Amino acid sequence: xxxxxxxxxxxxxxxxxxxxxxxxxxxxxxxxxxxxxxxxxxxxxxxxxxxxxxxxxxxxxxxxxxxxxxxxxxxxxxxxxxxxxxxxxxxxxxxxxxxxxxxxxxxxxxxxxxxxxxxxxxxxxxxxxxxxxxxxxxxxxxxxxxxxxxxxxxxxxxxxxxxxxxxxxxxxxxxxxxxxxxxxxxxxxxxxxxxxxxxxxxxxxxxxxxxxxxxxxxxxxxxxxxxxxxxxxxxxxxxxxxxxxxxxxxxxxxxxxxxxxxxxxxxxxxxxxxxxxxxxxxxxxxxxxxxxxx
Amino acid sequence: xxxxxxxxxxxxxxxxxxxxxxxxxxxxxxxxxxxxxxxxxxxxxxxxxxxxxxxxxxxxxxxxxxxxxxxxxxxxxxxxxxxxxxxxxxxxxxxxxxxxxxxxxxxxxxxxxxxxxxxxxxxxxxxxxxxxxxxxxxxxxxxxxxxxxxxxxxxxxxxxxxxxxxxxxxxxxxxxxxxxxxxxxxxxxxxxxxxxxxxxxxxxxxxxxxxxxxxxxxxxxxxxxxxxxxxxxxxxxxxxxxxxxxxxxxxxxxxxxxxxxxxxxxxxxxxxxxxxxxxxxxxxxxxxxxxxxxxxxxxxxxxxxxxxxxxxxxxxxxxxxxxxxxxxxxxxxxxxxxxxxxxxxxxxxxxxxxxxxxxxxxxxxxxxxxx
Numbered sequence: 001x002x003x004x005x006x007x008x009x010x011x012x013x014x015x016x017x018x019x020x021x022x023x024x025x026x027x028x029x030x031x032x033x034x035x036x037x038x039x040x041x042x043x044x045x046x047x048x049x050x051x052x053x054x055x056x057x058x059x060x061x062x063x064x065x066x067x068x069x070x071x072x073x074x075x076x077x078x079x080x081x082x083x084x085x086x087x088x089x090x091x092x093x094x095x096x097x098x099x100x101x102x103x104x105x106x107x108x109x110x111x112x113x114x115x116x117x118x119x120x121x122x123x124x125x126x127x128x129x130x131x132x133x134x135x136x137x138x139x140x141x142x143x144x145x146x147x148x149x150x151x152x153x154x155x156x157x158x159x160x161x162x163x164x165x166x167x168x169x170x171x172x173x174x175x176x177x178x179x180x181x182x183x184x185x186x187x188x189x190x191x192x193x194x195x196x197x198x199x200x201x202x203x204x205x206x207x208x209x210x211x212x213x214x215x216x217x218x219x220x221x222x223x224x225x226x227x228x229x230x231x232x233x234x235x236x237x238x239x240x241x242x243x244x245x246x247x248x249x250x251x252x253x254x255x256x257x258x259x260x261x262x263x264x265x266x267x268x269x270x271x272x273x274x275x276x277x278x279x280x281x282x283x284x285x286x287x288x289x290x291x292x293x294x
Numbered sequence: 295x296x297x298x299x300x301x302x303x304x305x306x307x308x309x310x311x312x313x314x315x316x317x318x319x320x321x322x323x324x325x326x327x328x329x330x331x332x333x334x335x336x337x338x339x340x341x342x343x344x345x346x347x348x349x350x351x352x353x354x355x356x357x358x359x360x361x362x363x364x365x366x367x368x369x370x371x372x373x374x375x376x377x378x379x380x381x382x383x384x385x386x387x388x389x390x391x392x393x394x395x396x397x398x399x400x401x402x403x404x405x406x407x408x409x410x411x412x413x414x415x416x417x418x419x420x421x422x423x424x425x426x427x428x429x430x431x432x433x434x435x436x437x438x439x440x441x442x443x444x445x446x447x448x449x450x451x452x453x454x455x456x457x458x459x460x461x462x463x464x465x466x467x468x469x470x471x472x473x474x475x476x477x478x479x480x481x482x483x484x485x486x487x488x489x490x491x492x493x494x495x496x497x498x499x500x501x502x503x504x505x506x507x508x509x510x511x512x513x514x515x516x517x518x519x520x521x522x523x524x525x526x527x528x529x530x531x532x533x534x535x536x537x538x539x540x541x542x543x544x545x546x547x548x549x550x551x552x553x554x555x556x557x558x559x560x561x562x563x564x565x566x567x568x569x570x571x572x573x574x575x576x577x578x579x580x581x582x583x584x585x586x587x588x589x590x591x592x593x594x595x596x597x598x599x600x601x602x603x604x605x606x607x608x609x610x611x612x613x614x615x616x617x618x619x620x621x622x623x624x625x626x627x628x629x630x631x632x633x634x635x636x637x638x639x640x641x642x643x644x645x646x647x648x649x650x651x652x653x654x655x656x657x658x659x660x661x662x663x664x665x
Contacts, residue, residue, distance in 0.1 A: 004491050012497070015504055129645035131593055133600055134637030137620045141628055232495045236600060240620060250496065251601055254503040262500050269493045277491060 008270050009059060012263045013052060059267065075264035078249050083268075086238070086245035090230050092161055093169035097226065101173040102219070105180025106212065112185065120177060127174030133236045136167040140240070164241040168233050172226045176219055183215035190214070213287060220284050227276040231269060328578070331657040338653025341646035348643065352446040356412035359420040360440040361427070362401035364608050367435030374622075374629055375431040383422045403608045430631035433622055438631060441610050442639055448611040449640075452526060453592040457584060459530020460591070464537025465580060469568050471538070472545030483542065486535055494532040495594070501528060502603050525604060529591055537583050544576050578658040585651035589644045596640055612640045 108120040143149050143163060151160050187193065188211055196210045197203075235247035242248075246265060253261035332338055351358070361382060389397050398405075402413070429438035471482040505524055548554065549572065557571050596613030598604035600620075605611040619632030 004488050007488065008492055008497070012500060015501065125648075126641075126645070129589075129648055130637070130641045131596055131616075131644070133597075133620065134616055134633070134641060137616070137623060137633045138637065140623055141630060141633065145623075145628055228493060231493060232597070235495070236597060239601065250499070254499050255602065257503060262503065266493070266496045266500055269496050270491070273493045274491050 004274060005267060005270055006056075008266060009056065009263075010052075012266055013055060075261050078261060079246065079264065079268055082244060082246035082249045085243050086234055086247060089161060089165055089168065089234055089238070089243065089245060090227075092165035093172070093230055093233075094223075094226070095169075096165055097169035097172035097176055098219075100169070101176025102180050102212075102216075104173070105177040106184055106207065106215075108177065109181045109184035109188065109215075110207065117181075121181070124174040124177045127170050128178075130171070132167050132171060132233050133240060135170055136164070136237055136240045139163060139167055160241075160243075164237045164243060168230060168237050171233075172229065175226070176222065179218045179222055180215055183218050184211060187211045187214035217284070217288055220280060220287060224277045224280045227280075228273055231273065328654075328657040332653055335653045335656065337649050338657075341649040341653070344642070344646045345650065348446060348646075349450065351443060352450050354412060355443050355447055356402065356405070356409045357416045357419075358443065359416065359424050360443060361424045361437035363440040363444040363610060364403055364436065365401055367431070374433055374627070375427060375435075377428055377430045377631055378426050382424045382426065429635040430629070432618055432629075432632055438615070438635055441615055442612070442635060445610040445612045445615055445636070446639065448522075448605055448609055449592055449595060449613070449643075452522075452529065452595040452605075452611070453588045455526045456529035456533065456591045456595070457587045459527055460533040460537060460587060461580065461584060463531065464534035465541050465573060465576065467534065468538035468541030469545050469572055469576070472542035473549055473564070473568050473572065475546070475549075479542070483539075486538055490535055495597070498528055498532060499598070499601070499603055502598070522605065522609070525595075525598075529594055533587055533591055533594075537580070537587070540579060540583055541576055544579055545572055548572055548575055582651060582655045582658060585647055585654055589647040589651075592640075592647075593644060612636050616640065 104120045104124070108117045111117055140163070144151070150163050151157075193206060193211055196206045201210075234245060235251060237243070238245045238247040239251060246268070250262065250265045250269075252258070253265065332342075398410075398413070402409070405413075425439070427437045427439060429442060431437055432441070467482065467486075471479045474482075502525075545568075554567060554571060557567050562571070595604055595611060596616065599611045599613030600617045602617070605614055607614075615636035616633065619629065619634075619636060622629055622632060
């Protein structure tokens, strides 16, 4: 993890410095004194190696520096502001994707070939192909303007999070449903399920306790990529639904050439993704006793 | 003493008859076999048909009797018009020389020689007649249908070109790593592992903003690199990881086969073995991953264009169109056609690509053979 972060850090740091124009020489010509002042404030007048070491040392202590564009904000403050929004959106979306996907997949596998199965799989296929911003805009038109059930955007109440979370989670729910169905079908034909049934266990218990656990494995390993996808998707959905999360800040930082902020966020996203992958690996070992952690 | 000639004559005949027999047996190649199985898969064939049509439509865009994708009609009755069937006129017939060029610029912006030729053909076939705004018009009075078809060009090109870039990188990297094996393989694959855990979309956005900086843009224009090329390369450069892994796995299982041994015996160089003997054998697996990479690349392009970081006007892409539609969602008036049609175009294409990819995987999977 440290290695990955360091690579990302170094890469973005030198890219940032390699750009001839900085964020400060755009709108109006500054006098040399002002220029010098600004450079001194952001330590841009130090030699490059010193800047790099300083920056790295501060990053190691979780201090990502000051924003270039948002006056009087440090990168940490911006992230602290955006993180709760994005985290609740992401967690809600993931929970939704998991619960819906698992249920739909299990039902579809148990009643294989029935109308339910066909319907669930058809919806799932559509769900995978429709990009989430298309889904989001159509559902805004439908649920907000035509049916008037939910608010269109903003941040503050749980209702405002429902629609974005649904749209964010939908493609993943569809994918999880497909994975669960395949896994479930495979597991249900195995000997130990027959044994469990032969013991006289109720069907419910056979499915919930014995079969689902086996079918869960591909789903769990999918959670890593799913998290990455949710992080990516949140960029777009936060923009559509006007949520003041990390994604919105990141896009702003990127379009306004706020390099420190953008770089800090890339680092945070990398760390997040890495942590999630680690969690997935660990939970894999918990669910499947055959997997040993080294 | 018998002459050697006498003993070999019957042998020769036997060989000849054996050869004859062998010639009569018709082998099926993997390609033929796969094609036969693919043809039985109705959904995949339908997807193939759809994609083929789309490709032709997009490649020959200026030939179709469409309105201009960029000409604006700002008077009151012309913006945000719902879909209609009434046809309109292009206003290009009867113009000569500079007038023609100017009008052409207004209608289509700068275009290549091929496109000019297509426009000529279109004028010869359809004249000034244009189909109506079947998909409505947007906030600047531009025809959405025309924009969709022109956008198909950009979106599909991004998909294909970026995927090819990723293909070249992925296959060379994976094949090299797999063939070399040992410590080198280990090192190269660890590098891939590290790159897997980098959230590339953020890095790419970061890179794109840096590249969008004015001075850099000018510098690159001097070098003859335009924005969209960088875009292709960047997207291609991040989608090769999975391809590299898959190819490596396949190469490892192939490299101890006899034909590789044979190539090595006749003194083929390492590069020749990798690229002449191993890579062609990866074709089937590569094709499958290709069809599965194109949709994700297209989606990524739509994403970036949607965020305003991808394709820039006057070019259009489906992502940009969807963004245009979403920006004008208001409770006062619902311009559903601005959202629905770009979304539909994007979704159906991704849909078809996914199905085709699945179908190809089934068709090319040797375990499915003769089933």
